Amino acid sequence: MFDLTGKAALVTGASGGIGGAVARALYGQGAAVVLSGTRAEALEQVRASLGDRAHVVAARMDDAADIERLAKAAEAATGKIDILVNNAGITRDNISMRMKDEEWENVLQVNLTGTFRLTRAAIRGMMRRRFGRVINITSIVGVTGNPGQANYAAAKAGLIGMSKSLAQELASRSITVNCVAPGFIATPMTDALSADQKKAILGRVPADRLGTPEEIAAGVVYLASDEAAYVTGQTLHINGGMAMI
């Protein structure tokens, strides 16, 4: 089950907690993996921990030309992109009254617009090959909202609507488009929270613990697999029961 031998994946934000775990999991199932992100050294470390089927292409998701270059370089490295995991994301938290236009725009630019641009570039080859898996890492807050994250929640909700539209456009070509929505996962992004904040969050998680990046990666592996061919336009919530939607 879930064998990805012969498949090629592109994972953005691959130096992060969830992105790194996703890259390792896809690699572990036999896929070739292109690791992308802004931090070339951190990406090299992930690549070194994998093996011959892993490649690094650093790119900025707020730069349209760089995204085009990434798609071409990834296809050049592995011959194709069968599986695209749009995981790259940033936060610029602030209460809305104080949120600067720049904070709003940067988050939308990277998390939503960049994802759309990369997906648009990657689906050309997928259409030609009549196979594709696009997996967008959204967030529980895209569905529930979160104070201080109007920008991030808007971008993540946007990914869900975008994925449903793409799923309908591409289903007839055997390309599926789905989202994985993590709840609170132990990563550098959530490490930044204070102990009080973490305690408050855990009070809302029936599983009474943070999730692990590997638990998110397992959902991605499933959606990337041949076995998930009939699943499209869906959002898989992995959140310890924090929200049941």
Added chain:
Amino acid sequence: MSDVAERVKKIVVEHLGVEAAQVKEEAKFIDDLGADSLDTVELVMAFEEEFSIEIPDDAAEKIQTVGDAINFITSNAKS
């Protein structure tokens, strides 16, 4: 010229699964040959490959009939 027309028609027949007799130059991909909007994107991609050319989006949008495709390719093809 006729060679381009033959190759274009062959691609249309293969891609849309229509009879060669239906693929007249005035035939519209969507209205006459049953293509959907994704099919037209794929046809353009197939023409690009077959003739080693690039068809920009604004030009692709104007290619609505078999004849439009033949004319565009004839005036832009290298091979």
